[in-house]
Amino acid sequence: MQTTNVNATMVMQQDGKNAEMLDRYKAHIAPTNSRAFDIVAHRGHGSYLWDVDGERYLDFTSGIAVNNVGHCHPAVVSAVKKQIEQLIHTSMVTCHMPIIELAEKLAEIAPPGLDSVFLNNSGGEAIDAALKFARFTTKRPNIISFTGAFHGRTLLATAITTAKSLYREGYEPLPSGIYQVPYPYCHRCPVGKQPGGCQLECFSALELLFKHQVKPHTVAAIIMEPVLGEGGYVVPATGYPVENGYMQRLRQLCDEHGIMLVFDEVQSGFGRTGQWFAANHWDLSPDIMVMAKGIASGFPMAGFMARKELMDKWSPGRHGSTYGGNPVACAAALASIKLIEQENLLENARKMGERITSRMHLLKERYSSIGEIRGLGLMIGIEFVDENGKPDGVRLSALVDACLERKLLLLDCGSSDHVIRFLPPLNCSQNEVDEALEIFEQALAAVH
Numbered sequence: 001m002q003t004t005n006v007n008a009t010m011v012m013q014q015d016g017k018n019a020e021m022l023d024r025y026k027a028h029i030a031p032t033n034s035r036a037f038d039i040v041a042h043r044g045h046g047s048y049l050w051d052v053d054g055e056r057y058l059d060f061t062s063g064i065a066v067n068n069v070g071h072c073h074p075a076v077v078s079a080v081k082k083q084i085e086q087l088i089h090t091s092m093v094t095c096h097m098p099i100i101e102l103a104e105k106l107a108e109i110a111p112p113g114l115d116s117v118f119l120n121n122s123g124g125e126a127i128d129a130a131l132k133f134a135r136f137t138t139k140r141p142n143i144i145s146f147t148g149a150f151h152g153r154t155l156l157a158t159a160i161t162t163a164k165s166l167y168r169e170g171y172e173p174l175p176s177g178i179y180q181v182p183y184p185y186c187h188r189c190p191v192g193k194q195p196g197g198c199q200l201e202c203f204s205a206l207e208l209l210f211k212h213q214v215k216p217h218t219v220a221a222i223i224m225e226p227v228l229g230e231g232g233y234v235v236p237a238t239g240y241p242v243e244n245g246y247m248q249r250l251r252q253l254c255d256e257h258g259i260m261l262v263f264d265e266v267q268s269g270f271g272r273t274g275q276w277f278a279a280n281h282w283d284l285s286p287d288i289m290v291m292a293k294g295i296a297s298g299f300p301m302a303g304f305m306a307r308k309e310l311m312d313k314w315s316p317g318r319h320g321s322t323y324g325g326n327p328v329a330c331a332a333a334l335a336s337i338k339l340i341e342q343e344n345l346l347e348n349a350r351k352m353g354e355r356i357t358s359r360m361h362l363l364k365e366r367y368s369s370i371g372e373i374r375g376l377g378l379m380i381g382i383e384f385v386d387e388n389g390k391p392d393g394v395r396l397s398a399l400v401d402a403c404l405e406r407k408l409l410l411l412d413c414g415s416s417d418h419v420i421r422f423l424p425p426l427n428c429s430q431n432e433v434d435e436a437l438e439i440f441e442q443a444l445a446a447v448h
């Protein structure tokens with residue numbers, strides 16, 4: 001997992017099988033593979049998880065935005081079982097039907113123009129592939145990313161990740177040719193403006209970067225999370241009208257200078273924001289779209305999409321992956337995507353998202369510790385602040401623990417672990433949402 005979230009870990013009453021299993025886990029697993037909760041999961045169904053002692057939890061973490069159709073959806077399980085009995089693996093030795101069908105489906109749902117796909121296994125790996133591709137096709141060395149971003153754990157992904165310095169410390173020197181500009185995070189405006197009262201001054205950071213540090217014709221890619229994930233669930237530039245807003249200007253800037261616009265949709269993709277991809281909210285297509293997590297209901301799959309004429313410049317053998325596009329993962333992905341379509345889950349994500357945010361707005365009237373409620377669809381973040389408006393990770397940690405005590409799993413995010421995120425499966429029911437909101441309200445009262 002990408003966050004260590006150590007402060008969210010709750011020491012629970014550990015006297016059953018769970019405790020014994022945890023000791024065994026810790027005896028042989030690298031501590032860096034820490035888990036947010038001291039729970040040994042035994043089974044999952046829909047929005048619920050059970051531990052090895054039979055305790056049930058309402059899981060509004062979706063395995064960090066992966067289980068978009070819930071735990072062990074029967075349609076995914078059955079597609080995977082069928083595929084396993086037929087063909088498990090061929091690697092780059094032969095192609096197979098599931099990858100062909102999946103690529104066709106992805107071309108259908110991706111933002112317009114993105115009709116060719118490269119597949120591998122994890123988000124960070126896909127980021128590396130996308131940036132190698134951008135460098136290769138533009139023949140330019142430099143990359144621009146955003147402060148607060150999280151793009152993964154490979155060395156190149158680490159070099160463009162600034163969500164927390166913890167992710168970088170100890171790995172320097174990181175790959176070079178990387179520049180950063182501030183994310184358009186209106187609640188904490190990087191140039192000190194008030195939301196609604198600005199002229200997108202933050203955008204000039206890019207122009208200043210070109211003037212002082214790096215010539216635009218040497219930049220291969222600008223990479224952005226269209227909704228900042230680990231950095232705090234921030235929807236960009238909400239304080240400025242969408243028309244000709246930040247994202248449109250970014251698209252124009254990239255076109256003007258022949259720079260690849262790369263969207264990291266690893267966390268925001270596959271319906272999480274109430275649209276297939278976050279890019280759809282701005283009605284624009286990046287040149288490269290990186291995807292993982294929600295694509296295959298937990299089977300290791302990731303990759304990126306680009307226009308075919310661009311992808312065709314990446315000649316055979318220039319990049320690859322032994323397991324990428326594995327038939328079983330492809331079958332899981334196809335089944336998951338079909339469920340999102342057939343069960344109208346984009347609409348459900350929008351509806352349930354509104355239900356959560358409207359209740360949060362009522363709570364905000366009572367609790368001044370709620371600084372901001374933000375998000376799209378079911379990618380919702382609630383920022384907690386202290387009496388001076390500063391990020392309050394301490395209160396938030398207590399809140400996560402209070403939810404856990406009441407059997408609701410929620411994760412934090414943000415540079416100070418001060419944002420709580422709601423990311424239930426896209427097919428969560430109204431009753432489950434209400435159950436979570438009830439628990440959250442009780443937990444909130446308990447920590448005040």
Ligand SMILES: Cc1ncc(COP(=O)(O)O)c(C=O)c1O
Binds near residue numbers: 123230292
């Ligand atoms: C936006 C984003 N990009 C990339 C990654 C890395 O993905 P993975 O952990 O599959 O390597 C993550 C993981 O949280 C992410 O949220």
